[in-house]
Amino acid sequence: MLISELLQTRGMPVTTGKVNGFTGVSQESGKTESPENSGFAQELRAQLAEQERKDRGVSFSKHAMERIEERQIDLDSENTLERLNRAVELAGEKGSSDALVMIGSTAFIVSVKNNKVITTMSADDMQGNIFTNIDSTVIM
Numbered sequence: 001m002l003i004s005e006l007l008q009t010r011g012m013p014v015t016t017g018k019v020n021g022f023t024g025v026s027q028e029s030g031k032t033e034s035p036e037n038s039g040f041a042q043e044l045r046a047q048l049a050e051q052e053r054k055d056r057g058v059s060f061s062k063h064a065m066e067r068i069e070e071r072q073i074d075l076d077s078e079n080t081l082e083r084l085n086r087a088v089e090l091a092g093e094k095g096s097s098d099a100l101v102m103i104g105s106t107a108f109i110v111s112v113k114n115n116k117v118i119t120t121m122s123a124d125d126m127q128g129n130i131f132t133n134i135d136s137t138v139i140m
Contacts, residue, residue: 057085058110064117071122073106080106087138088112096136103140107131 058081060068068075075081083103091099091112098118101108105123109131110116121129 057081058088058115058117060117061119064108064119067120071120071125073120073122078104080104083140084108084110084117087140088115091136091138094136098134099136099138100131100134101138101140109134112136 067073075084080103084101087101087103087108088099088110091101091110096112099110099112101110107121107126109118109120111118
């Protein structure tokens with residue numbers, strides 16, 4: 001997706017035409033590059049995607065939703081959802097990819113890079129379990 005397309009989807013005005021002063025040559029490599037592929041454009045896209053991810057908050061996989069219903073986990077109590085979003089944000093800031101987030105006696109396994117809860121467990125379900133394929137733990 002081009003930057004202009006991304007900005008248009010966010011409702012920002014976009015003008016097209018020549019970019020004044022853009023030589024098309026990278027300062028570091030000396031190679032020709034288009035404005036859409038410049039380091040600045042890539043960084044801008046990454047920053048916009050990160051901000052959009054933060055604005056949305058976490059999403060839940062189908063599996064996680066089934067476990068929440070099955071285990072009667074209340075996401076409205078004790079600001080659980082708010083705390084979960086903050087925990088994922090903190091894990092992302094530290095470079096985490098997959099995290100175990102503990103909120104009270106509830107565990108959430110979260111794909112930080114996808115901003116998605118993979119599964120969740122109550123205290124009773126955690127007994128005797130081993131958590132694998134996580135690179136961090138956040139206790140809220």
